[in-house]
Amino acid sequence: MTANPAYVRGPKDPALWIKTLGTALDEQAARFGDKSALIVPWQSVRLSYRQLADRSRVVAKALLRLGLRHGDSVGIMAGNCHEYIEVFLGGARIGCPVVVLNNTYSPDELRNAACISSCKVIFIASKIGTKDLAAHIAILRGQGHPNPKLLELLQLVCLGNDEFDGKGIGIQSYTQLKVKAAFGITDEEMLRRAEARVDPDNVLNLQFTSGTTGAPKAAMLTHVNLLNNGLFIGDALRLTPDDIVCCPPPLFHCFGLVVGFLSSLSHGCAIVFPSDNFDAKKVVDAVMSEDATIILSVPTMFMAQLEVMAKSGQKPRRLRAGLSAGAALSVSLIAKVREKMGLRKIINAYGMTETSPITFMTVLDDSDDKAETIGRVMPHTAAKVIDSNAYIFVVNRLIHPSRYIVTMPQKFSRQPPGVSEAILITFPAPNLLLVTLNRPQQLNAMPQGSHRAFSSLELWSEKNRAGIPSHGADGDSWLEHGFGGMSNRRGKEPIIAAVSGYCFGGGFEVMLNSDCVIASESAKFGLPRASEMTLLGRTYTAQTLYEWGILSKVLPENSVLDEALRWAAEVAAQSPDAIILNHAGLLGGWDGEDPTLLSNHLPIVTTDPNALEEQARGAMETKSFKYIYRGAGELSTMDANRLAFRQWRIIPRVLKPASPRDLTTELFCVKYDSPLLVAPVGVQAMFHSSGERGLIAACAELGIPYILSTAATQSIETIAEACGPHPRWYQLYWPKDNDITRSLVLRAKNSGFSALVVTLDTVTVAWRPHDLDIANLPFLEGIGNAVGFSDPVFREKFYARSGKTPEEDQLGASRYWISEVFAAEHHSWEDLELLRELWEGPIVLKGVLSAEDARLALQHGVDGIVVSNHGGRQIDGGVSSLEMLPEVVEAVGDRMTILFDSGIRTGSDIIKAIALGAQAVFVGRPALYGSGIAGKEGAYEVLAGLLADMEQCMAIAGFQSIADLKPSIIRKV
Structure with missing residues (x-):
């Protein structure tokens, strides 16, 4: 088969630098x-x-x-x-x-x-x-x-x-x-x-980026991307350690940072930056005084330098070559620059920010007329060259297993898994993942390697992002079994297929299992394992499959991808959780299930907030359940928390745009997917064998920051490692010993926790009859002491007083730890100075219910507060958090971040708390019930259900974003 001349690939030498x-x-x-x-x-x-x-x-x-x-x-x-x-x-x-x-x-x-x-x-x-x-x-x-x-x-x-x-x-x-x-x-x-x-x-x-590829966006470039691009640029210039490179282009641009600095670094050169901002005279002066051998500029910079030289009569002594990028350098200007600056050669470089940044360059051996072309493709780079009328986009990238360039929305914390050079990944719009096959010589057939790639992408994808694969044919590469996990697929994400050309074998199987299929008029379909297709050698046109109801739409070839992207964007604009549920219903219908029952897809955890406690009671051990279930005294504060929410009613609006909903929330200059956080809760190993890890995983999947409790069952460092790149905050039970406080805070800081939540309403543990009656004291049993027992300062102090390690005297160490963190002694407002000295990030005080305390927190430089009564676990007969929220907001709401905790059970509860002035809310017991019932999966279902409930309520009530949730949308009854 003749190679497609539109596809070009650079040489495989020199070898890639795989280093930082x-x-x-x-x-x-x-x-x-x-x-x-x-x-x-x-x-x-x-x-x-x-x-x-x-x-x-x-x-x-x-x-x-x-x-x-x-x-x-x-x-x-x-x-x-x-x-x-x-x-x-x-x-x-x-x-x-x-x-x-x-x-x-x-x-x-x-x-x-x-x-x-x-x-x-x-x-x-x-x-x-x-x-x-x-x-x-x-x-x-x-x-x-x-x-x-x-x-x-x-x-x-x-x-x-x-x-x-x-x-x-x-x-x-x-x-x-x-x-x-x-x-x-x-x-x-x-x-x-x-x-x-x-x-x-x-x-x-x-x-x-500068916006030339559609709209400005943030391109995320790796060590491998940039180092190798700099290496190859330097090779094209034939840099040696004797060269001195003069670089007037700015460092904020990839021209200065990569083309200039990294190409010089990779070849042992010296690089000169003549001025902080471009100044043609200073450039010429630097070239002369430093005896520069290489000059980097854009055409307008070259022209300004020529003007300075014409006035001064200067001519560089050692300049041998120049490089121009960012715009075409005409043959006539090249000739003028070479004559006036003494250059033997000028080469041109082209590319995009996303491609590290240079994709094509001329080289020193090329004639000057080659400067009016895009030059030669860079090593280890593949590209498709198109004319101005072709409907396709160019993808250029360094090719190396698991190492490729991809421009991702900033919300994603890690790149998609390494696939192969045959599959290209882009994000054309928010919440859309575009998967493009890149095997032109095999008509974009999907071999077994593609099967593994699609499987890994399926696992990576966590939320609804519509994928748009294209398919082709290769008779030697059909997969014997189901392709890429797509056969009878159970994924949560809708898939829209855009098909142009041949769609056989694995591609046909993916097409059949896609949710919507848009094909070109010239597309051909076939499946070798289907008797009619195999024995009779038949293929089918797009029109035939459209008539059979397999295809959603048939269009001219140059309209297929546009239409698929429009469909995908429309899907992605809907509620993610509603899409998942509707998608599950469709799958159930295809499998012959009763679509009204979804009998094979019942939730692990009940969606009824009033039934959740009873399900948890049946699933958890008695001590574990009661530790969560009950609170202080006769539970009057717990009851007040729920009653307070029932005293507020939502006022719905009609005939207002409410789609797509936007739950994104910004806290301390960090944008999160929703206003939901999980309250810091200790002793999680009591509730499920996964301990904190299950809840960490659930939070990570939903983009919720994990808040580690001082009463955790694993160390600060272990939890930080489990969180990986996902956001995490640290909750401090404030010890009375400043040395131990200092050690805990610095450990959290050094482990990448970004916010410090200081709990103030637990100077001692409350009177909790339901725990006392069954001797339910996990700390004395060594549960929830891992943060203290792993602390070097605490260990040193305990050894000094007992001559033993915590492992040798668990009961004694537990008592000592409890005496530190629940010391029945209040710190003072002035003591906050120590925490501020130790912690540069936001400090949040949890347990503030008084407007006066909120004002004092503001005066002492605190960044945020949590209006909370500890879920009714500390003071019996206390005020509810929700009834105090408006007073606190009125006192300091426009000057500090206000979070809310205690009593959240439904999506409408979240809406009410935000309408009353909270910027985000904590949820505690429900998430722990989910974890106790089914670990990570249970916690995930509870949290996802809360968000789905909230979003559905917003849709029905006519609220499109968090900004719409104002005091005017609720009324007290």
Whole structure:
């Protein structure tokens, strides 16, 4: 079969670098030592490879001291300066993606970009060229914004200005930051551990595209992507360690960062950044003074440099080659640049941000007229070349097993699984996953390798995202059994198939098991195992299958994908949970089940909130159930919590757009999928053998942050590892011993917990008759003490007083631990200063019911409060949380984050709490009942059911988003 000339592939040599940027830098530092690596004339800075590696370690340690951990984003907005490179390398060492923020952003654009990318710290210059960034810094500090707490999680480091006083939101100078991190054995050990966690496939850089590919978006590029692109660019320029590269393009653009810096680093060159902002005279001066051999520019920069040279009469002595990117460089301009600047050759480079960024380049051996072409495809890169009239998009990517470029919505915490070079992954719209087959020589047939790829994608997909596969034919590669887990498929996500060309074998099987199929008029269908098709050799047209009712629609070939994407977007706009339930009903009907009963798909956990307790009672051991079920005294506070919700009624609206619903909620500058959080609950191993892990997994699937209790049954570090990349907060039962407090808080900080929830209503355990009557005291049995027993300071202090370890004297250690965390002694408001010293992130006080206490919390710099009575487990005869919520909101609601806890059982309860001023709610008992009934699956069903109930209620009542849930939508009766 003749190869399709539209498909091109670069050479397989040289071999890919499968390493992290930190490793590459260390290797180059060992090889080149004191040789110049970075030259910044405008700052009078000249760093060797060894110095650059050392400085990157200092920055990495500084980031760790700020509380950043693997996967946390680091933003930077600055001109071309040595600090920019040091921050980029420092973040790379510990697995913190660096978000490069465009120097032209307005203050509002900067704030939005910081929030979208979830930056934990931003390095920002006080000015860039003549542009003052005071307004940008002010808006990042929350000034001039209706919600000044929006960015309180963010820490700021100012470059080039040591005058900041450290007030506000963690702002300090770059010099101060590095001095603090320059020394310390502990920091070195932390750095070694952090570096060991970084993988070449981790995201290294988040680049905001310029919008030329449709709309600006954040491209997530890995160590492998960027290092290899820099390596191949340097090879095309034939860089050697003797070269000196002059780079005027900005570092916030991939031209400066990848084409410039990483190509130089990979070849042991020195790179010169002449000025913080483009200045043609400074570029020419740098080329002359540093005897540069390579110049990087866009066409307009070349023209400005030529003008400066014409006026000064200067002509570079050693320039041998130039590289232009971003726009075509005409043959006439090439000739002029070569003549005036003494260049022997100029090469052109093209690509997209998403492709690391260069895909095609000319090389030094090409003639000048080749500059008007896109050049040659890069090594290890595949592309499809199209003309301006073809209906197809170009996909260019580095090809390596499990290593490929994909532009993902920021909500996803990890990339899709590695598939193969025959399957391309893109996200064309929110909640849509587009799977495109890429086997043109086999007419896009689906062999056994594709089966495994589709299976892995099926497992990866967690929520409804419509997939759109295309199919072809290859008579030697049909799969003998069901394809990709698609046969009689049970997935939750609807699949829409867009079919053009041949659809045989595995492709036919996938098509039959898709939910909707849109085909081109020229498509052909067949299945070798079907007798009529096999024995008679028949294939069927799209029109025939449409008449049989197998296809949903038949269209001209160039309209198929557009229509499939429109259908998929329409599906994705609906309630995810409603889609799952409706999809289950359809599957039941196909299987011959009674669609009104879904008898084979009954929920594991009852959907009736009033029946949940009884189901849990039957499934759990008596002690475990009663520990959750009951509360303090005669349960009057528990009863008040539920009664309070029944005293409020929702006022529905009609004839209002309520689709698609948007439950996304922003807390402390982090966007979550919904306003639902699971309350921190201890002793979870009592309820199910999976302990905390089951609830962690359920929260991860639903995008809910997990809040670890101090009374957990596993250590802080173990839970952090189980959470992986998913968001996590730490709840502190505040010990009376400051040394133990300091140790617990720092352990949580070092383990990547992002918020500190301090529970204040448990200075001692309440009078709970239902536990006392059956001696239900899990802490004395060693359950719920893992955080304390694993704490080095607590262990040291217990050994000093008893001469034993907690393992040798469990009862004694338990009593000592209880005496610390439930000490019957109140801390003071002034004691919060210690927590603020230890914790740079948001601090949230849980158990605030008084408006006066809320005001005091605000005065003492607290970031948020949880209006909570501990679910009625602490004070009998107390006020309900909901009745106090309006007073607290009135006192401080527009100046701090208010969360709600106690009594949530239904989706309408969540709506009522938010309408009364809460920004998010905690749910406790229901999630634990689900976990006690069926572990992770049970907890998931309860939490997903709450969200589905909430979303359905919003749809019926005419509310489209969280912003619609205002006090005016409810009434007290």
